[in-house]
Amino acid sequence: MPIEIPKDKWTGSIRAVTIGATSAEGGTRAKSITVGGQTSMPYLHYEAPMPNKPVIAIEIKSRKPDDWSPLLADAWGEAMADPAQWAKKAEEAGADLIVVALTLADSPEDAVRVIKSVLSGTGLPLIVWGPGQAEKDNELLVPISEATKGEKIVLGICEDKNYRTIVATAMANGHLVQARTPMDVNLSKQLNILISDMGMSKDRILMDPTTGALGYGIEYGYSVMERLRLAALQGDAMTQLPMIVTPGFEAWKTKESKVGEGVPEGWGDWKARAINWETLTAIALVESGADVVVLRHPESVKRVKSAIEELVAV
Amino acid sequence: MALSGIQIYKMLPQTNCKECGFPTCLAFAMKLAAKQVELSACPYVSDESKKQLAESAAPPIRLVTLKASSEIKAGNEVVMFRHEKTFYNKPGLFIRVKASDPDLAKKVATADAYKVNYVGMDFTIDGFAVEADGELAAAIKTIRTVSKRPLILMTKDTTLLDSALSLLAGESALIYAAESSDYEPLADLAKKHKAALAVKADSLDTLADLTQKIQAKGLEDMVLDLGGKNMSEWLARSTQVRKLAIKSNLRALGYPVIAFPCDAKDEGIAAAQAIAKYAGFVVLSEFKPELLYPLLVLRENIYTDPQKPIQVQPGIYEINSPKPDSAVLVTTNFSITYFSVANEVEGSGLPAWLVVTDAEGMSVLTAWAAGKFDAERIAKSIKSFDVASKVSRKRIVLPGHVAVLSGELEEELPDWEIRVGPREAVDLPAFMKQALN
Numbered sequence A: 001m002p003i004e005i006p007k008d009k010w011t012g013s014i015r016a017v018t019i020g021a022t023s024a025e026g027g028t029r030a031k032s033i034t035v036g037g038q039t040s041m042p043y044l045h046y047e048a049p050m051p052n053k054p055v056i057a058i059e060i061k062s063r064k065p066d067d068w069s070p071l072l073a074d075a076w077g078e079a080m081a082d083p084a085q086w087a088k089k090a091e092e093a094g095a096d097l098i099v100v101a102l103t104l105a106d107s108p109e110d111a112v113r114v115i116k117s118v119l120s121g122t123g124l125p126l127i128v129w130g131p132g133q134a135e136k137d138n139e140l141l142v143p144i145s146e147a148t149k150g151e152k153i154v155l156g157i158c159e160d161k162n163y164r165t166i167v168a169t170a171m172a173n174g175h176l177v178q179a180r181t182p183m184d185v186n187l188s189k190q191l192n193i194l195i196s197d198m199g200m201s202k203d204r205i206l207m208d209p210t211t212g213a214l215g216y217g218i219e220y221g222y223s224v225m226e227r228l229r230l231a232a233l234q235g236d237a238m239t240q241l242p243m244i245v246t247p248g249f250e251a252w253k254t255k256e257s258k259v260g261e262g263v264p265e266g267w268g269d270w271k272a273r274a275i276n277w278e279t280l281t282a283i284a285l286v287e288s289g290a291d292v293v294v295l296r297h298p299e300s301v302k303r304v305k306s307a308i309e310e311l312v313a314v
Numbered sequence B: 001m002a003l004s005g006i007q008i009y010k011m012l013p014q015t016n017c018k019e020c021g022f023p024t025c026l027a028f029a030m031k032l033a034a035k036q037v038e039l040s041a042c043p044y045v046s047d048e049s050k051k052q053l054a055e056s057a058a059p060p061i062r063l064v065t066l067k068a069s070s071e072i073k074a075g076n077e078v079v080m081f082r083h084e085k086t087f088y089n090k091p092g093l094f095i096r097v098k099a100s101d102p103d104l105a106k107k108v109a110t111a112d113a114y115k116v117n118y119v120g121m122d123f124t125i126d127g128f129a130v131e132a133d134g135e136l137a138a139a140i141k142t143i144r145t146v147s148k149r150p151l152i153l154m155t156k157d158t159t160l161l162d163s164a165l166s167l168l169a170g171e172s173a174l175i176y177a178a179e180s181s182d183y184e185p186l187a188d189l190a191k192k193h194k195a196a197l198a199v200k201a202d203s204l205d206t207l208a209d210l211t212q213k214i215q216a217k218g219l220e221d222m223v224l225d226l227g228g229k230n231m232s233e234w235l236a237r238s239t240q241v242r243k244l245a246i247k248s249n250l251r252a253l254g255y256p257v258i259a260f261p262c263d264a265k266d267e268g269i270a271a272a273q274a275i276a277k278y279a280g281f282v283v284l285s286e287f288k289p290e291l292l293y294p295l296l297v298l299r300e301n302i303y304t305d306p307q308k309p310i311q312v313q314p315g316i317y318e319i320n321s322p323k324p325d326s327a328v329l330v331t332t333n334f335s336i337t338y339f340s341v342a343n344e345v346e347g348s349g350l351p352a353w354l355v356v357t358d359a360e361g362m363s364v365l366t367a368w369a370a371g372k373f374d375a376e377r378i379a380k381s382i383k384s385f386d387v388a389s390k391v392s393r394k395r396i397v398l399p400g401h402v403a404v405l406s407g408e409l410e411e412e413l414p415d416w417e418i419r420v421g422p423r424e425a426v427d428l429p430a431f432m433k434q435a436l437n
């Protein structure tokens, strides 16, 4: 019985966005990374080829974090105290990109120094996050943006209350931005509109729909991503951007990952469970359309990377 | 495919005799289309129409139930994406065992006894997939001494199956698996023992042929093994089968799917994909709680109706028999939030009153951002639950994430002391010991 496979014919496509610049492109990166470009729902190769595969970023901090799980401290060891070393180890662990998360304790001079040292420690393109307080974000991101002109770094995180300064400096210095909204299709569109209305090219925006960890709200993020991707394929220009998600940050906040003792026996071995928590959160998001996945543990990186290879294989 | 009211109307007698209790055949047809009445209410429908209507009412993906003392259902799904409506039947998680394993009883007993709590719900595994590499009937006897959960029997050997299935009278097991070359005796056996039959083929074309041939023999309960050499091929096939069933109404592939992450390169990842992308039954290699628990939680998340957050009843909850001078903690009525806090406090052995406000089922920060967890609402809860009559020490602890509310709350509740707790519930016991004396 010959079966005709039903195929969706979409009119829209996701924009291809390039992060990082090589010396030929005006930066210093060993290579740049392009994400997006899809014209079908994730990995349905029988409908359309997938031009760019999802990539993995590893999150490092500008100074040694004291509230990270000991399992992460075991994995990264001494390197955690030196961002350049840490970035190098992350590159060896298979990262395609490095996220450097700054902290409230950083001064603008510290922050610029850290980013420069990371740029010399690794050839990978960077994403730089402020500490998450509007004023401080602006205070740190502007000098970094200026000091790294042309590197095509992703600056973040832009939210509806704080995006103008970050977008303006990114535009002036040839960078990109990460636009975050709390799990809502319309809010995503709105922020993308606000940012592009400032004159930012849509080829320089990564959309961050916000995600929750497994067991802590992932179902909302999962569905919002599917809806954003469907809207984009149906032709809604303001959702046609690649998506960046942060399962590492979310999963390592949960008790399931953080705590080894005094937890229910049914949770099983701590380390394996914690890594499963991060990995499975990430896989669910990869299945729902993530283009950049930010992780923390090298073992999760290895596993998610290998899954992506299988998913993009035709 | 569901018929519209007009399509149904064309199949009715159109005499408007009113015996069904409706003024016209059309009115009755509309109710039928909305599934609010039974066709049997009209005494005059022709047999031909009855047959057509029954077919159109059948779900696009057949509901297959595996049953022993407990049961697990798969199928009956109606959408491609969970936000379109919801996914209904959570895929059953089965643990694979070998009939010849000398530790069979122990392994099955351990997995069978597994129970883990997630936000007030107890999760367990759903059954066992028994590989018949030895005496199957003997293994079934052993298993039935320690577990009463549904079984999947993995062999093509009809003699072994016949004796094993005879031991499972009254149950619905799943036979794995029939292929084009050998389906006949397996289908006969499945019919004889009221078992379901898994079918396997290299392409969807062959698979559809196979299910039709088996259906012609009178067996309805089938489960599809889609094969696939890697995650992308499995995902493509699973998506195609789901779409063909619910969008093209292709009955030949309208059956639940079984997945074998146990054979994949990364079992956890393959299982997660199977759960998210349409599997009805998932077979795991062994009992590993560190993987089982995240998979059970993922399954719950994917199969939770996205339109309805799981909630607990607002009110004042007593944890560890609190006394009048015990701590008063405030939180919201989102299930995950409530249980994060309640489990933490309960585990610490410290007594507390937990005031659960009506925040329309939202987490602390979501509710705060949405204006459903503010000083006014908290004060209202404290008053309406009459917390003051239960405690001698008027002191409330707020979640650390909403520290900003403390000023306003002091104004709303002038005779109460307002304290700000830690941000995460994990840190509550330490806070209660150190800071609350």
Ligand code: B12
Binding pocket: A181, A182, A183, A184, A187, A210, A211, A212, A213, A216, A217, A218, A220, A250, B309, B329, B330, B331, B332, B334, B336, B337, B340, B341, B361, B362, B363, B364, B365, B366, B367, B368, B369, B370, B397, B398, B399, B400, B401, B421, B422, B423, B424, B425, B426, B428
């Ligand atoms: C899932 C989610 C949603 C879901 C709702 C889920 C639900 N039923 O609540 C949806 C998608 C519907 C949603 C909607 C919105 N959301 Co929302 N959402 C989230 C998300 C991803 C996870 C929330 C969650 O479930 N956390 C898990 C629970 C267990 O956490 P919790 O309740 O805080 O409890 C912990 C602690 O607070 C503590 N605790 C709890 N009680 C107590 C008590 C005491 C005494 C103590 C000491 C501790 C304590 O213990 C728990 C475990 O540690 C967060 C971001 C994130 N990753 O955290 C955003 C987030 C909460 N949402 C946010 C926003 C803004 C919104 C919206 C207003 C967006 C909008 N404008 O539409 C809407 C509001 C809803 C509405 N208008 O109807 C913001 C809030 C920002 C802020 N700081 O104000 C967040 C932080 C995202 C962000 N970064 O922007 N959201």
Ligand code: SF4
Binding pocket: B012, B013, B014, B015, B016, B017, B018, B019, B020, B021, B022, B023, B024, B025, B026, B028, B041, B042, B043, B044, B045
């Ligand atoms: S009983 Fe049947 S024929 Fe009579 S009105 Fe109802 S639907 Fe029409």
